[in-house]
Amino acid sequence: MRSLNIALGAATFLLMSGAVPALAEVFGAKETVLDNGMRIVVVENHRAPVVTQMVWYKVGAMDEPPGRSGIAHFLEHMMFKGTDSLEPGEFSAIVARNGGQENAFTSQDYTAYFQSVSSDRLDLVMELEADRMVNLNIAEEQFELERRVVLEERRQRVDSEPASILSEQVSASLYRNHPYRNPVIGWAHEIETLSIDDAVDFYRTYYAPNNAILVVSGDVDANEVFAMAEKYFGVLDPSEIPERPDYREPPMTVETEVVYYDPRVRQPSVTVRKLAPSWNTIEDRSETYALDVLSQIIGGGSTSTFYRSLVIDRGVAVNAGGWYDGDGRGPGTIGFYISPADGVSLDQAEAALREEIAKLLTKGVTEFDVERAVIRLQDAAATARDSLSGPAMTIGRALSTGRTLEDVEEWPDRIGAVTVDQVNAAARKYLSAPGEVVSRLLPEGGEKGAGQ
Missing domain, CATH: 3.30.830.10 (Metalloenzyme, LuxS/M16 peptidase-like)
Structure with a gap:
């Protein structure tokens, strides 16, 4: 089951930030941008021979077309269901065989995928991520199977939790114009009507190197990571990302x-x-x-x-x-x-x-x-x-x-x-x-x- 991060909230950012005069002295982050627009950030940490790779796509539930709530989260599930060269579930199986852990989450603002592996396996998981950035293969059978999984996830996370039921209704009341009013997991009646074409369109529109950020943290050398990223991600073509609507809330007077x-x-x-x-x-x-x-x-x-x-x-x-x-x-x-x-x-x-x-x-x-x-x-x-x-x-x-x-x-x-x-x-x-x-x-x- 893929995790659904509806709201990481301000606490995560605050918890991870602050303690010294400048955060660069804490993380020592190094950055480069590939020719295709993909941003690469590396934090070297040599305390243990492990590394975490995260690919962040600058797209979330707030970018979904009207009537298609839940497609961002649904696509997150489908990203594990095979590419032109990998069978459904093979991505996760490869990571597990190499002693790693992996998962993903969707929010209103972004979608992120991550793996934690030994440092000498970074090359492997980076190749896997680059592959599914452009070569996702969505089969009808897998799509319908995952629809049932997502609907069951909604029943467990929302319909069985009174506080979650109330939270959905509160968001729909708080936001009069902004798409934050819709739940990240989607409304059940709209999940039931999502199609493969919806997923493919969303994927082709937003999943591209120039709409993504690669962050690598762990026992690595930044220059070696940059070279590795150039090898796997640098060869991918950028896409024309559509301009996002400037959603604004009207004044709340009631x-x-x-x-x-x-x-x-x-x-x-x-x-x-x-x-x-x-x-x-x-x-x-x-x-x-x-x-x-x-x-x-x-x-x-x-x-x-x-x-x-x-x-x-x-x-x-x-x-x-x-x-x-x-x-x-x-x-x-x-x-x-x-x-x-x-x-x-x-x-x-x-x-x-x-x-x-x-x-x-x-x-x-x-x-x-x-x-x-x-x-x-x-x-x-x-x-x-x-x-x-x-x-x-x-x-x-x-x-x-x-x-x-x-x-x-x-x-x-x-x-x-x-x-x-x-x-x-x-x-x-x-x-x-x-x-x-x-x-x-x-x-x-x-x-x-x-x-x-």
């Missing part, structure tokens, strides 16, 4: 409530979501760094201000916090959540949550809050270089959503430059803006276990 009752719910919750800028949708990107710091302050686990106040001090919740996600190609979000403690109704919990939001807006965060958040964000990457797959994940995700290596390298400095005034200004600007989506997850027939 409050929307989405409520889902399900007997499988054991812990009620309420979540408040608002649209926010992302790194790609705003000119003054300093605001996004301020919101990153705010996210750590309000949602950084058991030490966050909201958790301490609502769970530890007031005892009205078993969990509470907030987040900001501004890493995608489309609009970002900022939000808050709370799950009531025993004896506390969901209405009471929501009232307490809104009191904390009001306090944030009136009193603001403190200099101490900001300093502590910045230190934690930077310290989180103290062991980043010890990870073999972490650098490939961090860099690939950043580059595939529009950033440069310089943006990645300077991230800790930019976070370190955030001031308390900037955090408070960003919080007030975006949390005071009109419009929000409030979602409530409840057991069927009421708030069982929530104190009613």
Whole structure:
């Protein structure tokens, strides 16, 4: 079963970034661009004789044609079903025989494929990836078989999970115009109508070296990797990638409530979501760094201000916090959540949550809050270089959503430059803006276990 990464979220990027004055001193990434436009990035790490290869395609669910939701994820599955020279499943079998591990994931913004193997097997897996970039062979039998697999995956990941069911409906309410409103895995009724032609068209349109990034991290020499990439990927012809629509959300001026009752719910919750800028949708990107710091302050686990106040001090919740996600190609979000403690109704919990939001807006965060958040964000990457797959994940995700290596390298400095005034200004600007989506997850027939 191929993994479906619907939302890596801001946490991955933050976790892997920061700890030293410049991220280049952590990863020491080296980069080149092939003549056909494919970008190659290498992070040398000689701690162990292993390597992670990741190929990132700058295409995801948000690029799907109307009425064809799920085709990006469906194609991810089909990429393992054979090429002109490989039988279905042979790609994975070769990787396994050589002691490697491999998988793939699809998001709204990108699709990525990776293998972790011993360093002397990099040549093999690179050849395999280059082959399926241009030589995919989709057979009708395999396509129909995989349709059943994808529909079953949807049943397991979405239809059997009340929180996932609610999340889909919330996205459809939050985004009025942007394709983020559609689930990455696709709507079931549209998955059922997807055709081989849909998959082939999507593949031929977006799977090309000039729409891809190769990131290699591990026990390798950068120049040798560049030469290897030239050998396998450099001979592939680029394609004309269509210009992407400039999707923009209209101003949100209404409050929307989405409520889902399900007997499988054991812990009620309420979540408040608002649209926010992302790194790609705003000119003054300093605001996004301020919101990153705010996210750590309000949602950084058991030490966050909201958790301490609502769970530890007031005892009205078993969990509470907030987040900001501004890493995608489309609009970002900022939000808050709370799950009531025993004896506390969901209405009471929501009232307490809104009191904390009001306090944030009136009193603001403190200099101490900001300093502590910045230190934690930077310290989180103290062991980043010890990870073999972490650098490939961090860099690939950043580059595939529009950033440069310089943006990645300077991230800790930019976070370190955030001031308390900037955090408070960003919080007030975006949390005071009109419009929000409030979602409530409840057991069927009421708030069982929530104190009613």
